[in-house]
Amino acid sequence: MSEDCQARSGAVVQDKTAFMVRREHRLLSLIFILALFGVWELIVRLGLVSPLFLPAPSAILITGYKMALSGEIFRHIGASLWRIFWGFSCAAVIGTLVGILLGFFSVAESIGNPIIASTYPIPKIAILPLLILWLGIGEYSKIAVIGLGVFFPMVINVYTGVRNADPVLIKAAVSLGSSRRRIILKVILPSALPMIFAGLKLGIGIALLLVVAAEMIAADAGIGFMILTSADLMQTTKLMFGISILSMLGLIFSWLIDRLERLCIPWKE
Amino acid sequence: MRVVIEKISKTFEDGSGGQTEALRDINLSNEENEFLVVVGPSGCGKSTLLNIVAGLLPATSGRVIFEGIPDTSRPHTAVVFQEFALFPWRTVERNVLYGPEERGLPRKERREIAQYYIDLVGLTGFEKKYPHQLSGGMKQRVSIARALANDPWLLLMDEPFSALDAQTRTIMQDELSQIYEKTHKSVLYITHNIQEAVFLGDRVAVLSRRPGRVREVIPIDLPRPRQEQIAMDPQFLAYADQIWGHIRDQAKEALAEEGL
Numbered sequence: 307m308s309e310d311c312q313a314r315s316g317a318v319v320q321d322k323t324a325f326m327v328r329r330e331h332r333l334l335s336l337i338f339i340l341a342l343f344g345v346w347e348l349i350v351r352l353g354l355v356s357p358l359f360l361p362a363p364s365a366i367l368i369t370g371y372k373m374a375l376s377g378e379i380f381r382h383i384g385a386s387l388w389r390i391f392w393g394f395s396c397a398a399v400i401g402t403l404v405g406i407l408l409g410f411f412s413v414a415e416s417i418g419n420p421i422i423a424s425t426y427p428i429p430k431i432a433i434l435p436l437l438i439l440w441l442g443i444g445e446y447s448k449i450a451v452i453g454l455g456v457f458f459p460m461v462i463n464v465y466t467g468v469r470n471a472d473p474v475l476i477k478a479a480v481s482l483g484s485s486r487r488r489i490i491l492k493v494i495l496p497s498a499l500p501m502i503f504a505g506l507k508l509g510i511g512i513a514l515l516l517v518v519a520a521e522m523i524a525a526d527a528g529i530g531f532m533i534l535t536s537a538d539l540m541q542t543t544k545l546m547f548g549i550s551i552l553s554m555l556g557l558i559f560s561w562l563i564d565r566l567e568r569l570c571i572p573w574k575e
Numbered sequence: 576m577r578v579v580i581e582k583i584s585k586t587f588e589d590g591s592g593g594q595t596e597a598l599r600d601i602n603l604s605n606e607e608n609e610f611l612v613v614v615g616p617s618g619c620g621k622s623t624l625l626n627i628v629a630g631l632l633p634a635t636s637g638r639v640i641f642e643g644i645p646d647t648s649r650p651h652t653a654v655v656f657q658e659f660a661l662f663p664w665r666t667v668e669r670n671v672l673y674g675p676e677e678r679g680l681p682r683k684e685r686r687e688i689a690q691y692y693i694d695l696v697g698l699t700g701f702e703k704k705y706p707h708q709l710s711g712g713m714k715q716r717v718s719i720a721r722a723l724a725n726d727p728w729l730l731l732m733d734e735p736f737s738a739l740d741a742q743t744r745t746i747m748q749d750e751l752s753q754i755y756e757k758t759h760k761s762v763l764y765i766t767h768n769i770q771e772a773v774f775l776g777d778r779v780a781v782l783s784r785r786p787g788r789v790r791e792v793i794p795i796d797l798p799r800p801r802q803e804q805i806a807m808d809p810q811f812l813a814y815a816d817q818i819w820g821h822i823r824d825q826a827k828e829a830l831a832e833e834g835l
């Protein structure tokens with residue numbers, strides 16, 4: 307039934323949804339960022355703004371290089387990472403466990419939910435003075451405040467994930483002989499994994515925020531401390547370098563969590 | 576082995592004091608190796624009945640008894656759900672392995688069992704795929720293999736093919752019939768498709784509209800193994816017509832009641 311391609315005239319049907327195709331303009335992103343830095347550099351070089359308020363990107367890079375050579379920056383990054391690591395990982399584990407308990411056991415839910423609901427809205431940094439009073443001005447109070455900040459989004463996300471586990475999957479597991487305990491491990495936990503990762507992603511941002519805030523209040527090392535002292539001494543380049551480090555840490559963390567998520571949830575396309 | 580469903584009634588209560596009587600005084604029995612089909616109009620309590628037999632829902636009154644079960648290592652039932660209910664985080668193979676894992680069989684035996692049933696349902700080569708990579712028909716095959724791999728005394732199937740398109744459904748009915756010839760499991764099969772009921776069943780129990788009661792149990796005296804062509808057999812059509820008669824009466828009564 308194939309008809310020959312003949313010369314025809316008339317209105318040809320066009321794809322009216324062509325504009326919905328999303329493309330990645332990688333080169334464009336790169337060019338734009340470079341241009342932005344170029345303009346910034348130019349503005350400073352031409353003396354339009356004082357380097358005291360806005361140092362040139364090149365100056366920031368050079369400062370960063372010097373701080374790396376002297377090892378100073380690594381001391382600060384190390385201190386902050388250490389606090390984030392302990393606060394974040396403890397809260398991630400405890401938050402996941404508590405979230406599962408609350409989601410699975412109605413007794414735990416009745417006891418825990420009002421407590422969570424009433425403590426969740428408190429800005430965690432407001433508790434830091436109390437934590438310092440209890441745990442001293444050292445590392446523990448900082449780790450604790452980070453932990454508190456990460457704990458809540460973890461609990462709430464994991465709880466939601468557990469509650470949204472498909473009941474028919476739980477029934478299937480029961481009918482295949484799973485005990486309640488096994489169901490938590492083999493059905494609830496994997497069902498909640500995507501929400502666990504959503505919690506981790508939220509949590510890491512909060513951890514970064516809180517570590518800087520805590521270090522600005524009381525610390526002798528850490529990126530927050532470095533930024534605050536640089537500001538006090540009007541070392542704007544150092545300050546800006548500290549901020550860039552934070553931006554990079556944020557990127558690296560979310561990249562790592564993304565990788566981990568892909569590793570742990572291979573069934574998600 | 577014989578499964579006796581004895582005077583099962585079920586009334587659902589919702590939070591605000593409302594009641595739905597889903598089942599009333601159901602008496603049925605499932606003989607060993609028998610393929611028992613339950614048909615009935617939508618909402619008459621078929622799924623409720625199946626869930627009660629599976630131990631996934633408490634009955635308001637009555638009981639389900641598994642008679643003459645000598646060894647307790649095999650589970651009483653395994654369910655094939657309408658919604659497939661596959662574990663999305665497990666591959667085909669590991670879905671089928673689930674039951675044997677939970678029963679604590681040795682690793683080697685588990686694998687052999689899983690492979691046997693994967694082959695039986697025609698999924699050889701798809702062991703490492705995830706459920707989201709499969710078509711509806713294939714998903715339901717996995718679900719059937721998973722249930723069979725647990726070696727239950729009674730296989731429960733709740734409208735397993737109703738989510739499939741008509742062509743796939745016909746093929747799956749044919750294959751299920753062949754699987755039944757090979758395994759000779761006792762099956763309790765729920766459907767609202769009359770053709771399917773006659774094609775698959777040794778006996779067909781017709782439930783009334785809600786509250787579901789057993790209206791009639793019709794033995795289907797057609798030779799096995801049954802092939803697709805049997806649907807043209809006059810005897811087949813007579814059975815289908817008989818069942819349709821019962822269900823039509825129900826529908827008419829329902830309409831008349833609404834007209835009042």
Ligand SMILES: Nc1ncnc2c1ncn2[C@@H]1O[C@H](COP(=O)(O)OP(=O)(O)OP(=O)(O)O)[C@@H](O)[C@H]1O
Binds near residue numbers: 595596597616621
């Ligand atoms: N958990 C529940 N709470 C309250 N009422 C329910 C519940 N489950 C089912 N019902 C009601 O009980 C009746 C029977 O439901 P059931 O799902 O068993 O019907 P069914 O025969 O399987 O229907 P279908 O053919 O649509 O699958 C329906 O009226 C339904 O609304």
Ligand SMILES: [Mg+2]
Binds near residue numbers: 622
């Ligand atoms: Mg149903």
